[in-house]
Amino acid sequence: MGKSTILGTPTETALLEFGLDLEGVIGSTHHRDGTKLKVEPFNSVKKKMSVLVSLHDGVTRAFCKGASEIILQMCDKILESDGNAVPLSEKQTKTILDAINIFASDALRTLCLAYKDMDEAPEGDEIFTDGYTLIAVFGIKDPVRPGVREAVQICTEAGVKVRMVTGDNINTAKAIAKECGILTEGGLAIEGSEFRSRDLEEMNELIPKLQVMARSLPLDKHTLVTNLRRMGEVVAVTGDGTNDAPALHEADIGLAMGIAGTEFYKQLASYDFSSVSFETVKYTSILSNHLSNFSALMSLSWVGCKKENADVIVLDDNFTTIINVARWGRAVYINIQKFVQFQLTVNIVALIINFVSSCITGDAPLTAVQLLWVNMIMDTLGALALATEPPNDEMMKRPPTGRGEAFITKTMWRNIIGQSIYQLVVLGVLMFDGKNLLDLSGSNASIILNTFIFNTFVFCQLFNEINSREMEKINIFRGIFSSWIFSAVLISTVAFQIIIVEFLGAFASTVPLSWQLWLLSILIGSVSLIIAILLKCMPVESRNLSTPNQTGYHLIPSGPEEV
Ligand SMILES: Nc1ncnc2c1ncn2[C@@H]1O[C@H](COP(=O)(O)OP(=O)(O)OP(=O)(O)O)[C@@H](O)[C@H]1O
Numbered sequence: 379m380g381k382s383t384i385l386g387t388p389t390e391t392a393l394l395e396f397g398l399d400l401e402g403v404i405g406s407t408h409h410r411d412g413t414k415l416k417v418e419p420f421n422s423v424k425k426k427m428s429v430l431v432s433l434h435d436g437v438t439r440a441f442c443k444g445a446s447e448i449i450l451q452m453c454d455k456i457l458e459s460d461g462n463a464v465p466l467s468e469k470q471t472k473t474i475l476d477a478i479n480i481f482a483s484d485a486l487r488t489l490c491l492a493y494k495d496m497d498e499a500p501e502g503d504e505i506f507t508d509g510y511t512l513i514a515v516f517g518i519k520d521p522v523r524p525g526v527r528e529a530v531q532i533c534t535e536a537g538v539k540v541r542m543v544t545g546d547n548i549n550t551a552k553a554i555a556k557e558c559g560i561l562t563e564g565g566l567a568i569e570g571s572e573f574r575s576r577d578l579e580e581m582n583e584l585i586p587k588l589q590v591m592a593r594s595l596p597l598d599k600h601t602l603v604t605n606l607r608r609m610g611e612v613v614a615v616t617g618d619g620t621n622d623a624p625a626l627h628e629a630d631i632g633l634a635m636g637i638a639g640t641e642f643y644k645q646l647a648s649y650d651f652s653s654v655s656f657e658t659v660k661y662t663s664i665l666s667n668h669l670s671n672f673s674a675l676m677s678l679s680w681v682g683c684k685k686e687n688a689d690v691i692v693l694d695d696n697f698t699t700i701i702n703v704a705r706w707g708r709a710v711y712i713n714i715q716k717f718v719q720f721q722l723t724v725n726i727v728a729l730i731i732n733f734v735s736s737c738i739t740g741d742a743p744l745t746a747v748q749l750l751w752v753n754m755i756m757d758t759l760g761a762l763a764l765a766t767e768p769p770n771d772e773m774m775k776r777p778p779t780g781r782g783e784a785f786i787t788k789t790m791w792r793n794i795i796g797q798s799i800y801q802l803v804v805l806g807v808l809m810f811d812g813k814n815l816l817d818l819s820g821s822n823a824s825i826i827l828n829t830f831i832f833n834t835f836v837f838c839q840l841f842n843e844i845n846s847r848e849m850e851k852i853n854i855f856r857g858i859f860s861s862w863i864f865s866a867v868l869i870s871t872v873a874f875q876i877i878i879v880e881f882l883g884a885f886a887s888t889v890p891l892s893w894q895l896w897l898l899s900i901l902i903g904s905v906s907l908i909i910a911i912l913l914k915c916m917p918v919e920s921r922n923l924s925t926p927n928q929t930g931y932h933l934i935p936s937g938p939e940e941v
């Protein structure tokens with residue numbers, strides 16, 4: 379027989395696989411034919427699941443498995459290795475609790491398995507919650523994937539604070555959080571029950587320090603997200619969707635991962651669940667042949683989460699992918715800002731030049747066709763050039779954009795206004811004294827001057843397009859050749875400009891220019907590169923990270939060294 383594939387949550391599959399392995403060791407035993415009477419599926423609030431089976435000798439047996447402390451509390455007996463149930467002494471309870479803690483501190487998810495025999499099937503819906511006999515304690519290892527630690531580090535550098543909210547035991551949660559760098563020195567790790575009991579004021583104080591919340595209920599995740607948002611934070615939640623749906627829904631960005639994500643994926647292509655890397659590594663010695671009934675306990679409890687709750691579905695179930703989401707999110711946002719900055723400069727200058735000139739001389743230097751042309755190249759090609767820049771690592775080293783932050787930042791206004799003033803001064807001088815300065819005379823003087831103004835205006839925009847690649851940094855050329863689109867756009871803009879000025883005079887109201895004037899246009903345009911450097915030396919906004927906002931909540935530090 380080939381190896382069968384087990385479907386279900388990683389916890390379930392790990393246990394079932396272990397049970398099946400054990401069956402191979404102990405031999406398939408008699409209890410298999412018991413009939414299932416009732417199943418209480420796993421639920422994140424109770425953190426346990428139960429099943430009621432009727433055995434052939436008339437006995438009804440309840441099996442229960444779930445969070446170790448919770449199941450242990452329901453037990454008053456323990457199954458010894460010889461198969462006899464003996465009362466659970468205080469000393470034994472302590473030993474078991476110690477074992478649980480040792481497992482948990484080793485980053486293992488701990489579960490207990492217990493059973494209870496009854497003569498009759500109980501009435502009502504509830505399966506008993508006391509008088510159980512403890513069968514086993516399990517420690518399940520869910521190895522932290524390679525790269526998670528690095529991903530958390532990148533998040534921290536990017537000003538994204540990673541918190542862990544889990545249904546697991548606090549010690550398990552702490553151990554895992556330490557392993558992936560979520561729990562740091564001075565950070566707070568608490569249990570959901572404690573978190574729940576706090577009032578609003580205490581939460582305001584507690585939440586900024588909170589790094590790990592363990593044994594949480596679905597509602598706790600939701601409460602945390604609501605409070606973080608109230609504090610003005612932008613919250614992204616990742617979850618496997620089944621019990622995280624409320625929090626995913628409440629978050630600004632809901633990232634469905636794990637089963638919810640892969641379940642969706644499974645619909646597109648068949649997905650091999652056996653690749654899920656949970657493995658059972660440790661268990662205590664209190665095992666008996668009762669375990670053969672164990673498979674009845676397994677339920678395919680995973681429910682496809684509502685896809686509407688998530689904004690992003692992480693198909694590869696990998697935390698590192700979230701970095702990519704953030705990188706591209708930032709890249710797109712910044713690219714749009716760059717384009718808007720560039721576009722606003724073009725429009726402000728064109729509008730003012732034409733308006734002022736019309737008011738004073740009754741004549742606009744830039745004709746309708748020229749403006750249309752400017753708009754076409756600047757809109758289409760500019761968007762293409764600036765919006766297709768790929769993300770870079772720099773982007774993940776700046777703090778995130780806050781919820782209420784203006785789209786056009788002060789930095790952008792500085793660049794827009796500075797460049798516009800330069801262009802307006804130059805073009806204004808040319809407009810009013812250009813003939814004199816350029817020594818133009820004769821009947822053609824006016825049209826030559828206007829063509830020259832148009833050409834200079836276009837070159838100013840062209841160089842400003844290069845400036846717009848970087849809003850804050852002086853070096854605007856970094857990686858300019860890695861994006862071939864940008865170079866292609868610049869070259870084709872120049873080519874179009876030559877064609878329109880030199881050959882399409884009748885259409886665009888231009889005349890061919892001498893090479894001296896071409897050179898002068900380019901020179902004047904290129905001065906905007908120097909203007910940009912001067913502007914960037916003018917500080918406008920200090921991204922003061924420690925400014926408390928209205929709730930007294932401090933923004934997170936930007937680098938790990940400040941944590
Ligand atoms: N199938 C199951 N049957 C019984 N108990 C379970 C099962 N799965 C998890 N548990 C228990 O419940 C706890 C997890 O609770 P919960 O599902 O609320 O948290 P979670 O952080 O969403 O977990 P997960 O990583 O499974 O998504 C585990 O620590 C374990 O003790």
Ligand SMILES: [Ca+2]
Binds near residue numbers: 620621
């Ligand atoms: Ca879950």
